[in-house]
Structure formats: structure tokens, C-alpha cells
Amino acid sequence: MPCVTRSPAELAMDETFWKDVAARYPRDDGPINLDGGYFGRMSEGVVQAYEDAIRQVNRGNSVQVREHFDKHQAEAIRQQLAELMGVPADELAFARSASEALYSLIRNYQRLQPGDQVLISDLDYGSVQGAFDWLQQARGVELVTLVHAHPATHDGLLHSYREAFATHPRLKLMALTHVTHRTGLVMPVKTIATEARAHGIDVILDGAHSLGQMEVDLADMGVEMAGFNLQKWIGAPLSLGVIHVRRERLADFAPDMGNPSYPAGDIRCLTPYGTPNVPALMSLPTVFAEHEALGGWQVKGARLRYLRDLWLPAARALPGIEVLTPDDPRLACGIASFRFRDVEDQQGKIDQLLAQFNIFTVARAGSACGPCIRVTPGINTTPADMHALASALALMSE
Incomplete structure (x- = not known):
């Protein structure tokens, strides 16, 4: 401690x-x-919790998962995550990675029309760039790619986004990476998100590398939709990511591939359909406790x-x-x-x-x-x- x-x-x-x-x-x-x-x-403590959960699920099989995990444990774990992240539990859903969370947000965003513009930068993660390129093919939008000047400066980054917002009036959606995976550059998210919102542009935040090593105050940053993972700096087993959408914005997203498990308006409908890694999820109370204790x-x-x-x-x-x-x-x-x-x-x-x-x-x-x-x-x-x-x-x- x-x-x-x-x-x-x-x-x-x-x-x-x-x-x-x-x-x-x-x-x-x-x-x-x-x-x-x-x-x-x-940690060894998390490994032990994970192995214990594997044995418990393997022993109890569907009875353990359906009667205990699905009905009680899953929601209690989501509430613990909400407390760690400082947002309501009904604004969070588990995914298998940050990439999967971001994929779901990008493909299920419903406010794009043919001819709208979407924005990425050269520093965004490759899968995010690919997903925005897919939007161009599937939705008929125009993809705008912002190339950041090097070396990066705080004012230079803000200038790049301000110029993009001013010169592309049909921008409706953009990706923004909190910590870029290539260089470790930290973006001034709060200012960029505030100015994007003033231009009517929604921001999908990639927080894969920030959660757990930096302050991630979503309300203060003005971020309403984001993807994270728990397997970098939080210390969870592989296969755990997080989808965040502010409650008031859930109507702007469709259930992922018509996911029948949850109604539209429940953020968990954005989780790709399938059986999750239940033992990994069951280890999260230990993960969260160790993260906070440290x-x-x-x-x-x-x-x-x-x-x-x-x-x-x-x-x-x-x-x-x-x-x-x-x-x-x-x-x-x-x-x-x-x-x-x-x-x-x-x-x-x-x-x-x-x-x-x-x-x-x-x-x-x-x-x-x-x-x-x-x-x-x-x-x-x-x-x-x-x-x-x-x-x-x-x-x-x-």
C-alpha cells in the first residue's frame, strides 16, 4: 500500500x-x-484469481454462468468499473479489446449521411484508420486525413485541428487518440473535443494507452464516446476492453449487428454478440482492488x-x-x-x-x-x- x-x-x-x-x-x-x-x-494475485475463476466456471459450467455470473456478478463488476472510471455504470459495456470497442462505436454510429466528412490523423491506430476508411466505402462519406507536423507542439496540434475544422465544414465525426501508440504523444483532448463540439463534430476517443497511467476524466474532457482496454495499465487478463457512451448519446448508435441480447438504448447492445471470457471478467474485482491499492x-x-x-x-x-x-x-x-x-x-x-x-x-x-x-x-x-x-x-x- x-x-x-x-x-x-x-x-x-x-x-x-x-x-x-x-x-x-x-x-x-x-x-x-x-x-x-x-x-x-x-500480478500473481490476479493470475490466481483468474485461474480460480477458470476452475469455477469449468466446474459449474452453464449453471455458474447463467445463474450466478449473468444475473449477479456481471453487473456488480460493471459497477466497480464505473466507480474506477467515474462514470455511471449504464454508460459502460465490456468488449474484448479497445479495438473491438472502437470498431463497434464506428460502425454503429447512426448520424452519418452520404456526403458528410469524417476525420482521422496519421497518428491514429491502424485499425481505427481502417474502420474510418470502411465508413467511406460503406456510408458514402468523405474521409479527411490530417497529417500532424513534426516535431509536435501543443499549439501546433491545436492549430492543425482548428484548421481542419475550418476548412472542412461537412465534418461530422472524428477519431481522436489520447495517447498515440507510435510515439507516446499525448493529445490535448479537452481543447480539441471542446472545439470539435462547437463545430458540430462528434469525437470517438481512443483511450487504449491512457486508462490506468493517466487521468481519464471523461466529463471534464467533454468526451461522450470512447473505447478503452483493461489489459495494459489496469492489469487485467487479455481479452478485456470497455465501450463508453454517454447516456444521452445512446440513441445515436444502433445495436451491433442487431444484437438481440439487449434493447436499443442499453449500451450493452453495442457489445459484439458472443460468449465473453467469463473467467477474465470474474478476475476484475481483484484487478481493480490491486490497481487502487497501488x-x-x-x-x-x-x-x-x-x-x-x-x-x-x-x-x-x-x-x-x-x-x-x-x-x-x-x-x-x-x-x-x-x-x-x-x-x-x-x-x-x-x-x-x-x-x-x-x-x-x-x-x-x-x-x-x-x-x-x-x-x-x-x-x-x-x-x-x-x-x-x-x-x-x-x-x-x-
């Missing part, structure tokens, strides 16, 4: 505290894993930023390295990215990091600013891991 008399920033530097946290996770004897942005490890997003986010700052300033100073993540704290979180200036294909450098220095990272491509190497520490990453990365980059850039 974090000490209530100490700030998240103070706890972020307390290695005794984080050694105790790391002890709650399975030991990893492999490479230093700096791809924590893919999905997070489950200090929630405040403590997790502070730790991830502290770990980031152990390698990123050193990397910025290397002549052979270009850091893509801004140093403006408003635009940054625990995820950061860089690239080697002398090569186009970064995968060779990733392979070298692994083979020569035992450090695992991941390449990200697709944005207009070019390919990069993403670095994302995890909850049980150590300062020694980050110093190892900084040392490796110094040697590789000579």
Missing part, C-alpha cells in the same frame, strides 16, 4: 516500495522487456514517467538519435520513442538491441513523421533496466 503522506512523485523514486511491487509479479528471466505498451503483466493512475503514471526520464534526456543528447516524443509535459507520458538517424529501417537496430544488449523494444511505423522505436517500461521495470538502455544507445550511436 502506498503511504498516504507521500506524493506519487516521491513514491516513484522509492525503490524499496517498487521492489515490493515487483515481487508480486512473476519473475522474468528473459530480455529486459521495454514493450509494456503491448499489454501489461498480471495508488491508481497517479502512482503508476508517476513511476512510468520517472523511468522514462532515466533514459530519455540522455538519448536526446546523442547526435545519432532523434527523439520523437516532445519534452512538453502536457504532451508526454510513460511511453516514448526515438530513432537512429542514419538508418531508414529501424528493425535492424531493434534486433541489435536484443542480440547485443538483451533489450526488447518494438518498431512502430505508419505516421508521417517516419518509423521509430517505441520504449515502454512496465510496472516491474527497474532503474537499472533504463540505465542499460541509455548505455546501449550511447554505444550504438557512436
Whole structure:
């Protein structure tokens, strides 16, 4: 349990505290894993809860699921999620991932007419870009793609969206990514969403990388529809995502593929039809309790930023390295990215990091600013891991 008399920033530097946290996770004897942005490890406590739930469901079979989970547990778990996220439970539905949640919101949005315009950016997730392209083919709308300037600045990002809103008067719907998966750039969501709303544009927020490591106050941000996952920074098993639609906006969505399980107007009708991973859902009370006991997003986010700052300033100073993540704290979180200036294909450098220095990272491509190497520490990453990365980059850039 974090000490209530100490700030998240103070706890972020307390290695005794984080050694105790790391002890709650399975030991990893492999490479230093700096791809924590893919999905997070489950603690041993969550693994135990998940395994117990698997055995319980396997033993009780349909009686357990129909009589206990469907009638009682599912709603109680959704209420716990609502308390964690600070929104009413009837504005949340479970999905199998953030991508599935976003797919459902995009394809079931009913307010588009042929000739309307929809907006994405080069930094949005590939599946979201693909879904908006599908809207163009299926609904007869015009797809507008915004290319962000590099390096990104707070004012530059706002200017890009303001210019897009002004020059495309038929815009009705846009995607907006809270934390971009390629570079770790944090978008100024509140201002963008406010100005979009003033132009009559609805925003679908991709919060896959923000929930659990950053404040996600949907009401304050003015976000009325969003997709998240619970398997990155919340610490849940794989296969769990979240759909959010503000209660007053549910009428703007059709049941997913005519989902007969729930009536239109019940957000759960947006969940793709099928049997969910019931044991994973049953583990969520343990997941939520551990997340809150650790200090929630405040403590997790502070730790991830502290770990980031152990390698990123050193990397910025290397002549052979270009850091893509801004140093403006408003635009940054625990995820950061860089690239080697002398090569186009970064995968060779990733392979070298692994083979020569035992450090695992991941390449990200697709944005207009070019390919990069993403670095994302995890909850049980150590300062020694980050110093190892900084040392490796110094040697590789000579």
C-alpha cells in the first residue's frame, strides 16, 4: 500500500516500495522487456484469481454462468468499473479489446449521411484508420486525413485541428487518440473535443494507452464516446476492453449487428454478440482492488514517467538519435520513442538491441513523421533496466 503522506512523485523514486511491487509479479528471466505498451503483466494475485475463476466456471459450467455470473456478478463488476472510471455504470459495456470497442462505436454510429466528412490523423491506430476508411466505402462519406507536423507542439496540434475544422465544414465525426501508440504523444483532448463540439463534430476517443497511467476524466474532457482496454495499465487478463457512451448519446448508435441480447438504448447492445471470457471478467474485482491499492493512475503514471526520464534526456543528447516524443509535459507520458538517424529501417537496430544488449523494444511505423522505436517500461521495470538502455544507445550511436 502506498503511504498516504507521500506524493506519487516521491513514491516513484522509492525503490524499496517498487521492489515490493515487483515481487508480486512473476519473475522474468528473459530480455529486459521495454514493450509494456503491448499489454501489461498480471500480478500473481490476479493470475490466481483468474485461474480460480477458470476452475469455477469449468466446474459449474452453464449453471455458474447463467445463474450466478449473468444475473449477479456481471453487473456488480460493471459497477466497480464505473466507480474506477467515474462514470455511471449504464454508460459502460465490456468488449474484448479497445479495438473491438472502437470498431463497434464506428460502425454503429447512426448520424452519418452520404456526403458528410469524417476525420482521422496519421497518428491514429491502424485499425481505427481502417474502420474510418470502411465508413467511406460503406456510408458514402468523405474521409479527411490530417497529417500532424513534426516535431509536435501543443499549439501546433491545436492549430492543425482548428484548421481542419475550418476548412472542412461537412465534418461530422472524428477519431481522436489520447495517447498515440507510435510515439507516446499525448493529445490535448479537452481543447480539441471542446472545439470539435462547437463545430458540430462528434469525437470517438481512443483511450487504449491512457486508462490506468493517466487521468481519464471523461466529463471534464467533454468526451461522450470512447473505447478503452483493461489489459495494459489496469492489469487485467487479455481479452478485456470497455465501450463508453454517454447516456444521452445512446440513441445515436444502433445495436451491433442487431444484437438481440439487449434493447436499443442499453449500451450493452453495442457489445459484439458472443460468449465473453467469463473467467477474465470474474478476475476484475481483484484487478481493480490491486490497481487502487497501488495508488491508481497517479502512482503508476508517476513511476512510468520517472523511468522514462532515466533514459530519455540522455538519448536526446546523442547526435545519432532523434527523439520523437516532445519534452512538453502536457504532451508526454510513460511511453516514448526515438530513432537512429542514419538508418531508414529501424528493425535492424531493434534486433541489435536484443542480440547485443538483451533489450526488447518494438518498431512502430505508419505516421508521417517516419518509423521509430517505441520504449515502454512496465510496472516491474527497474532503474537499472533504463540505465542499460541509455548505455546501449550511447554505444550504438557512436
